Every structure is written in structure tokens, then in C-alpha cells.
Amino acid sequence: MDITLDFGGGAEVLFNNIKKRELKLDDGTKWTLRSFLQYMKDNLLTDRLELFMQGESVRPGILVLVNDTDWELLGELDYEIQPKDTISFISTLHGG
Amino acid sequence: MMKFKITEVVVTFLSRLYCNTSLIMVVLCKANCGNKGVLKRPKTSDVLCKECFFKAFELEIHETITRNKLFKSGQRVAIAASGGKDSTVLAHVMKVLNERYSYNLKLILLSIDEGITGYRDDSLETVKQNRDDYQMELKILSYEELYGWTMDRIVEQIGRSNNCTFCGVFRRQALDRGAKMLEVDCVATGHNADDIAETVLMNILRGDIARLRRCTDICTSGGEDSIPRVKPLKYTYEKEIVMYAHFKKLVYFSTECIFAPNAYRGHARAFLKDLEKVRPSVIMDIIHSGEQMRFKDTIKKQIRGICQTCGFVSSCQPCKACILLEGLNRGLPKLGIGKKSKGDRMKAQQDLEKLHRVKNDF
Known part of the structure; x- marks a missing residue:
């Protein structure tokens, strides 16, 4: 399944400074944001883990949106990723 | 009221239904506009759609401005603009509100160039973008022209331990x-609710009662000779500022300053963000606590006056900026760091050495 990944507000710094990328996820498995975060941690993260994650979730202060909707409305970690989803990570922690 | 509740039940029911049939969950906007909700407001837990969020966000800032009488018709207002998210959103919202509610203000962008290569020069490009987008006059003032020193050169002198002291003191005065x-x-500055809650915590943790007393003030003025500062975003959550900028596609600069680890604030910030996760209202609660605190009369109140050397607001003589600058120019960059008595000793020592050198020449 194809998805788009989007970084903003400085979160891109943690991912090799790339703001937008297209990804192909293995169709055989069910993807939740929980498992996808693990995938990101293992495959995409280029900076220190603690700057992105806390426990199994994102570090507080990093906003997560799916198709421009706050993940708090979608079940957060339990949200099941759908084909063509755009997942955005926006840091509130940078600059001011 | 009743009608409202019924709709809420229907919405909850619908969203559960959607959930159970493993379709994409839809939560409707609380304002009953029929649109899909896109975020949960941290302050109220209300689910709102994009348009209703914009309205609520802007209206709240308008109410903060009018309730606290931050501006008067016909005034000239400088917006302290760094190119970051807060000042970019502030400039945008001020322009919107000024037109919508006929504040009749003349808005001007004011930026400070600290002279940090690879950081401020990039963020100033964002401010120039703001200038063009919002059709506002822009004034950029540099540390170099004001003090004869850029932050790059100051860091060469002082190293990376006390550089933020210089930058903070100089920026305050530069504004x-x-x-x-x-x-x-x-x-008008872009301080948001999270910043203020953070500062309340930091001042408590440091026992800095003088700052604790004034850090929640929405308007600070240092007497008749100084120009007041106001914080229209005082009650606006950082999360909402970032969401607003994201949805409105406002371009802002988000690189961390290359010199600033600012470790202590970082701790307060991380602590606050952890608390916010379990209790989103904590930010407003801390600000409220700060606002309601009363202090004993026996605690010395700082009296703001005017520095006799440079003529700008200060609570000491000479002001901190003048002491730091004297230190830099004397080649004693640590002069203004730490106790005044230590600084005086350093100066005396240097003067003495100079005296001896002159004597030896004869």
C-alpha cells in the first residue's frame, strides 16, 4: 500500500531533513500507527531516538495528523493505516 | 441545550457505528456545522472542523485583546518578528483582526538580527516573506549596528556557556x-500560553520571585519613558498555533538556534509537555496559578528605572546590557556574568595592571 509521509515544524531534522516522502508498505500485514512508528524508528529515523519517541508513542510536543486530521480523533496508536493516507509529523518543540 | 445534547449522542453513536464496521472513524464538528472534525482543542476538548477552529482561534485572541485593552485605535504597533511559528501566526492574526474588527492599528514588523550565521540570516528571509505577504513595513536591527558585536563574535569570546545571557539581554534592549x-x-510579542506556563515553572524552580511576580502580566511597561510590551497570544496553546499555521499553510522557520541548548528551560518544557499529555488544561491552570499568586510585602519589589549610561529601561545601574558590553569591549567577557562584586574586582584588577604597564614604560 502506498502512503505519503510528511514532516514539518522541525521534525524533518530527525529524518535526514527530508520533508516529504512516498512509501510503500508491505500489503501482507495490518498497519497501525503503533507498528508504523516502530517501522519509522527502525528504518527512517536518523537522529536520536529520544527526540522522536517516548515509550511506544511519539514524544509529547510532536503532533501527528492523518489526512490533516489530528490523530487524537482517530484512536492514536490504534489507528489502522489506509492506502493513500498522508501521515504528518509536526514538531511544536522547535524555535519560536 | 437539550437539542445540543441529543446531537452529541447521535454523533457519538454514529462514530461508534463507523468504528465497529471498521470504516474510517468520523467525528463531527462540535459547532453543528456538519463538517468533519479535524482536531480536539486542548483547552476545551471540543472537536472542531477547520473553519470553526479558525473562527474560535481568532475570536479568542480578539477577546484577549479587547478584554485586556491591549491596543487603542490609531496606535502604531510593532510586532516582534523572528520568523518562527509564534510571530508568524501573530502577524497573520493581527492583520486579520485589525481588518475584521477595525482596530485601526498601524502594524509594523520589527526583527532583530543577532548575527548568527546559518540561523538568523535564514529566518530573516521568512520575515521578509511575511513583510511581502502581509504588506507591512519591516525594520531589521542588528546587534552589529547597535552594539558593534555579532553573536558569532561574542561566542568566540565567551564560548558556549554564557552566550545565551548576552543574546537574551541584548535582544530585550534591541526591541x-x-x-x-x-x-x-x-x-506585541508572540509569547504563547505554553511559554508563559513554562516561565512560571522555571521561576518557581529558581525561586526567582521578582520574575514570578511579573511573568504572567499580559502587558509589561516599565514606567512612563518605556514602550509597553503586550502578549496577545498569552492564552493561546502552542499546539493550536502550530495547527493553525499548518492548516493556513503559513510558512515559518523552525530551526533551533545553533548556540542554544538552554538546558534548564528544556527540562521545564519536557515536564510541561508530559503533564499536558495527561491533563491538557494544565497549561491554563499553571498560568492561572501564576496570576493569582500574591506576594509578601517584605519581598523587595524591583523598581524599573532608566539606565544612566544608555537611557533604556533597567532595574539596575548601569543596565545589564551596558555591563555586558563593557566586558566585551574591555576583553573581560565574563564581567557581567555572576555577582556584581566579582565583576568590580575584575575591573579593578585590569585597571591596576594597566597602571603598572604605563609605569614600566617610563
Whole structure:
């Protein structure tokens, strides 16, 4: 399944400074944001883990949106990723 | 009221239904506009759609401005603009509200160039973008022209331990100087609710009662000779500022300053963000606590006066900026760091050495 990944507000710094990328996820498995975060941690993260994650979730202060909707409305970690989803990570922690 | 509740039940029911049939969950906007909700407001837990969020966000800032009488019709207002998210959103919202509610303000962007290569020069490009987008006059003032020193050169002298002291003290005064040059009636800064809650915590943790007393003030003015500062975003959550900028596609600069680890604030910030996760209202609660605190009369109140050397607001003589600058120019960059008595000793020592050198020449 194809998805788009989007970084903003400085979160891109943690991912090799790339703001937008297209990804192909293995169709055989069910993807939740929980498992996808693990995938990101293992495959995409280029900076220190603690700057992105806390426990199994994102570090507080990093906003997560799916198709421009706050993940708090979608079940957060339990949200099941759908084909063509755009997942955005926006840091509130940078600059001011 | 009843009608409202019924709709809420229906919405909850619908969203559960959607959930159970493993379709994409839809939560509707609480304002009953029929649109899909896109975020949960941290302050109220209300689910709102994009348009209703914009309205609520802007209206709240308008109410903060009018309730606290931050501006008067006909005033010239400088917006302290760094190119970051807060000042970019502030400039945008101020322009919107000024037109929508006929504040009749003349808005001007005021930026400070600290002279940090690879950081401020990039963020100033964002401010120039703001200038063009919002059709506002922009004034950029540099540390170099004001003090004869860039932050890059100051860091060469002082190293990476006390550099933020210089930058903070100089920026505060630079804004005052810029405001005076632009002949504005006040300066609006982008401090948001999270910043203020963080500062309350930090002042408590440091026992800095003088700052604790004034850090929640929405308007700070240092007497008749100084230009007041106001914080229209005082009650606006950082999360909402970032969401607003994201949905409105506002371009802002988000690189961390290359010199600033600011470790202590970082701890307060991380702590606050952890608390916010379990209790989103904590930010407003801390600000409220700060606002309601009363202090014993026996605690010395700082009296703001005017520095006799440079003529700008200060609570000590000479002001901190002048002491730091003297230190830099004497080649004693640590002069203004730490106790005044230590600084005086350093100066005396240097004067003595100079005296000896002159004597030896004869």
C-alpha cells in the first residue's frame, strides 16, 4: 500500500531533513500507527531516538495528523493505516 | 441545550457505528456545522472542523485583546518578528483582526538580527516573506549596528556557556531601541500560553520571585519613558498555533538556534509537555496559578528605572546590557556574568595592571 509521509515544524531534522516522502508498505500485514512508528524508528529515523519517541508513542510536543486530521480523533496508536493516507509529523518543540 | 445534547449522542453513536464496521472513524464538528472534525482543542476538548477552529482561534485572541485593552485605535504597533511559528501566526492574526474588527492599528514588523550565521540570516528571509505577504513595513536591527558585536563574535569570546545571557539581554534592549526608532506605541510579542506556563515553572524552580511576580502580566511597561510590551497570544496553546499555521499553510522557520541548548528551560518544557499529555488544561491552570499568586510585602519589589549610561529601561545601574558590553569591549567577557562584586574586582584588577604597564614604560 502506498502512503505519503510528511514532516514539518522541525521534525524533518530527525529524518535526514527530508520533508516529504512516498512509501510503500508491505500489503501482507495490518498497519497501525503503533507498528508504523516502530517501522519509522527502525528504518527512517536518523537522529536520536529520544527526540522522536517516548515509550511506544511519539514524544509529547510532536503532533501527528492523518489526512490533516489530528490523530487524537482517530484512536492514536490504534489507528489502522489506509492506502493513500498522508501521515504528518509536526514538531511544536522547535524555535519560536 | 437539550437539542445540543441529543446531537452529541447521535454523533457519538454514529462514530461508534463507523468504528465497529471498521470504516474510517468520523467525528463531527462540535459547532453543528456538519463538517468533519479535524482536531480536539486542548483547552476545551471540543472537536472542531477547520473553519470553526479558525473562527474560535481568532475570536479568542480578539477577546484577549479587547478584554485586556491591549491596543487603542490609531496606535502604531510593532510586532516582534523572528520568523518562527509564534510571530508568524501573530502577524497573520493581527492583520486579520485589525481588518475584521477595525482596530485601526498601524502594524509594523520589527526583527532583530543577532548575527548568527546559518540561523538568523535564514529566518530573516521568512520575515521578509511575511513583510511581502502581509504588506507591512519591516525594520531589521542588528546587534552589529547597535552594539558593534555579532553573536558569532561574542561566542568566540565567551564560548558556549554564557552566550545565551548576552543574546537574551541584548535582544530585550534591541526591541526597546527598535520600538523607539519606529516611534510605536507598543510592541506585541508572540509569547504563547505554553511559554508563559513554562516561565512560571522555571521561576518557581529558581525561586526567582521578582520574575514570578511579573511573568504572567499580559502587558509589561516599565514606567512612563518605556514602550509597553503586550502578549496577545498569552492564552493561546502552542499546539493550536502550530495547527493553525499548518492548516493556513503559513510558512515559518523552525530551526533551533545553533548556540542554544538552554538546558534548564528544556527540562521545564519536557515536564510541561508530559503533564499536558495527561491533563491538557494544565497549561491554563499553571498560568492561572501564576496570576493569582500574591506576594509578601517584605519581598523587595524591583523598581524599573532608566539606565544612566544608555537611557533604556533597567532595574539596575548601569543596565545589564551596558555591563555586558563593557566586558566585551574591555576583553573581560565574563564581567557581567555572576555577582556584581566579582565583576568590580575584575575591573579593578585590569585597571591596576594597566597602571603598572604605563609605569614600566617610563
